Amino acid sequence: MRIGKKLILSYALIATIVLLIAILSLGAFVKSFYINSLTHQLESQANTVRVAMNELEGWGLKDLNSPDARALINKLGSSMQSRITLIRKDGAVLADTNANPETMDNHASRPEVKAALAGKVGRSERFSANTRQVMLYVAVPYKTYDNQIKGVIRVAIPVSEINKSLNQIVGVVLIIVILTTIVMVIASGVLANPIVKPIRRMMKMVEGMANDDLEQRLPVNQNDEIGELSKLLNNLAVNMRDKIDELKSEKAKVELILNSMAEGILLVNKSGEVVLTNPAIERIFKVKANDIIGRPVIHSIRSYDLDRAVHESLSLEREVVDEIELQSPFRSLRLRVMPVVNSLGEKQALAVIRDITRQKQVERLRKDFIVNVSHELKTPLTGLKLLSDTLLRSIDTDPKSSKIFIKRLDKELSTLINMVRELIDLSKLESPQQSIEKEPVDLGEVVSEVGSSFTQLASGRGLSLSVNIPESIPTILGDRDQLLTLTRNLVDNAIRYTPAGGKIDIKLEENNNHINLIVKDNGIGIAKREIPRIFERFYRVDKARGRETGGTGLGLSIVKHIAENHRATISVDSALGMGSTFTISFPIADTPP
Ligand SMILES: Nc1ncnc2c1ncn2[C@@H]1O[C@H](COP(=O)(O)OP(=O)(O)OP(=O)(O)O)[C@@H](O)[C@H]1O
Numbered sequence: 001m002r003i004g005k006k007l008i009l010s011y012a013l014i015a016t017i018v019l020l021i022a023i024l025s026l027g028a029f030v031k032s033f034y035i036n037s038l039t040h041q042l043e044s045q046a047n048t049v050r051v052a053m054n055e056l057e058g059w060g061l062k063d064l065n066s067p068d069a070r071a072l073i074n075k076l077g078s079s080m081q082s083r084i085t086l087i088r089k090d091g092a093v094l095a096d097t098n099a100n101p102e103t104m105d106n107h108a109s110r111p112e113v114k115a116a117l118a119g120k121v122g123r124s125e126r127f128s129a130n131t132r133q134v135m136l137y138v139a140v141p142y143k144t145y146d147n148q149i150k151g152v153i154r155v156a157i158p159v160s161e162i163n164k165s166l167n168q169i170v171g172v173v174l175i176i177v178i179l180t181t182i183v184m185v186i187a188s189g190v191l192a193n194p195i196v197k198p199i200r201r202m203m204k205m206v207e208g209m210a211n212d213d214l215e216q217r218l219p220v221n222q223n224d225e226i227g228e229l230s231k232l233l234n235n236l237a238v239n240m241r242d243k244i245d246e247l248k249s250e251k252a253k254v255e256l257i258l259n260s261m262a263e264g265i266l267l268v269n270k271s272g273e274v275v276l277t278n279p280a281i282e283r284i285f286k287v288k289a290n291d292i293i294g295r296p297v298i299h300s301i302r303s304y305d306l307d308r309a310v311h312e313s314l315s316l317e318r319e320v321v322d323e324i325e326l327q328s329p330f331r332s333l334r335l336r337v338m339p340v341v342n343s344l345g346e347k348q349a350l351a352v353i354r355d356i357t358r359q360k361q362v363e364r365l366r367k368d369f370i371v372n373v374s375h376e377l378k379t380p381l382t383g384l385k386l387l388s389d390t391l392l393r394s395i396d397t398d399p400k401s402s403k404i405f406i407k408r409l410d411k412e413l414s415t416l417i418n419m420v421r422e423l424i425d426l427s428k429l430e431s432p433q434q435s436i437e438k439e440p441v442d443l444g445e446v447v448s449e450v451g452s453s454f455t456q457l458a459s460g461r462g463l464s465l466s467v468n469i470p471e472s473i474p475t476i477l478g479d480r481d482q483l484l485t486l487t488r489n490l491v492d493n494a495i496r497y498t499p500a501g502g503k504i505d506i507k508l509e510e511n512n513n514h515i516n517l518i519v520k521d522n523g524i525g526i527a528k529r530e531i532p533r534i535f536e537r538f539y540r541v542d543k544a545r546g547r548e549t550g551g552t553g554l555g556l557s558i559v560k561h562i563a564e565n566h567r568a569t570i571s572v573d574s575a576l577g578m579g580s581t582f583t584i585s586f587p588i589a590d591t592p593p
């Protein structure tokens with residue numbers, strides 16, 4: 001039940017009880033007072049009857065049992081509106097205003113009659129067989145002039161008359177009680193308001209607080225316990241808001257750090273279930289945070305090695321560092337799992353996981369590269385050593401063949417120099433510090449410059465070389481020197497891998513916001529399965545032939561790097577014996593990349 005209702009009800013209850021007690025005691029008092037005064041009234045009526053009778057006696061009445069006496073009694077009775085009974089000393093009823101005295105039995109044993117015969121005023125309240133109702137009787141002795149008791153004069157009225165009057169009084173009082181109760185209920189409602197209203201407001205505020213609304217405040221305008229409580233609640237709300245804000249900002253910081261970390265973070269409780277993770281974990285293991293939180297590592301991430309490292313760290317309470325590999329897709333990971341204790345004192349394991357796949361790849365490439373470079377250098381250097389030894393021996397004895405050796409020596413040296421130059425180019429292109437200054441470049445100019453520089457070489461090898469450039473072509477953003485190198489390498493390959501009588505076409509085409517550089521030959525072509533590999537460093541399809549043609553297998557890796565620097569794509573269309581077409585597609589300068 002609401003506190004307001006309770007207050008109103010208790011006020012009303014108290015009011016009703018107090019009023020009822022008042023009514024009951026007042027009622028009893030009023031009744032006895034009323035009956036007393038009635039008794040006195042009846043007594044005085046009886047005395048009046050007695051005086052009248054005495055007068056009648058004075059006028060010569062000898063016998064009480066006479067018609068005159070009866071007539072007097074009847075007259076007085078009707079004027080007094082009371083029942084009057086005249087009783088002889090022996091109890092015989094001589095006259096009665098309300099009944100026939102002949103049919104009435106002897107009244108000597110009636111208590112009020114008895115008392116009157118003894119010289120006192122008799123009083124009684126009882127059921128009357130003659131009038132068939134409860135009556136209040138008052139009887140006085142009737143004495144003659146010589147003071148002899150000759151009989152009894154009795155006056156009576158029905159009690160129902162008294163009750164009628166009393167009921168009227170009770171009715172009025174009851175109406176007063178009901179009205180007072182109503183007034184009390186209304187008044188108690190008004191009185192309860194200053195208590196109930198602030199309590200309701202407090203309830204609303206606390207409800208709001210439970211639902212994260214910490215901005216509500218209570219008015220503090222009462223200088224009592226309610227005012228104090230309002231103040232305390234306001235302080236509580238302010239403190240809670242400050243604490244929550246603090247927590248929120250701490251959480252946001254932690255989240256920011258976790259989200260921006262390249263390392264995967266995994267917090268595991270002592271039962272082996274994941275309690276915290278970050279986006280890097282989702283990226284590395286290709287899982288969703290929702291699917292791993294609350295589940296054991298082995299069931300959600302499915303890495304036996306990670307699970308083992310976590311459990312080892314949890315059980316031995318020491319740091320575990322390991323490198324593990326994931327299959328499909330292949331990944332190399334470095335793990336560091338540390339035992340930690342959370343704010344509740346529970347032991348947990350914190351795993352920091354770094355994806356070192358790329359690092360490992362680079363390491364491997366670097367190793368391969370060194371092996372390849374040493375190997376590639378060894379061959380021409382051994383050739384040079386052989387030639388110089390032979391030359392030393394033959395220079396004096398056979399000057400003619402010495403000249404041939406020197407020519408071969410010179411060729412080997414050119415190859416070597418070419419290779420070293422390409423290596424330098426490549427390392428420059430690969431170094432991360434190398435950022436190219438891009439400027440608008442006219443690819444038409446680049447292509448025609450390369451074309452004319454190769455014209456002589458091509459015709460020397462019996463090849464026809466055609467260059468096709470549209471009249472006006474948009475510029476691209478790039479590095480002119482790098483673009484020259486790229487074109488040169490492609491044309492160089494076309495010439496190198498096309499036998500005499502072949503045909504080489506160099507073309508520029510504008511297509512769909514791009515400019516395509518197309519170098520097409522009808523030379524030896526490349527087997528389909530070799531195509532993906534020709535852009536690797538030192539990769540040559542035919543090693544022996546490559547050496548013969550002076551190639552080191554670096555040209556296309558340089559092309560690939562330059563294309564990447566210019567956001568260009570490379571496509572190769574070739575088949576063995578059918579010639580090759582290399583297409584490099586550059587985005588046009590004014591289109592955003
Ligand atoms: N137009 C082409 N026709 C047929 N094969 C080609 C063509 N271009 C490249 N190749 C093949 O791809 C290989 C790699 O070419 P790349 O230009 O990288 O090296 P290279 O020409 O052998 O030496 P260099 O470093 O001097 O250019 C070549 O050895 C050759 O086997």
Ligand SMILES: [Mg+2]
Binds near residue numbers: 489555556
């Ligand atoms: Mg080449």
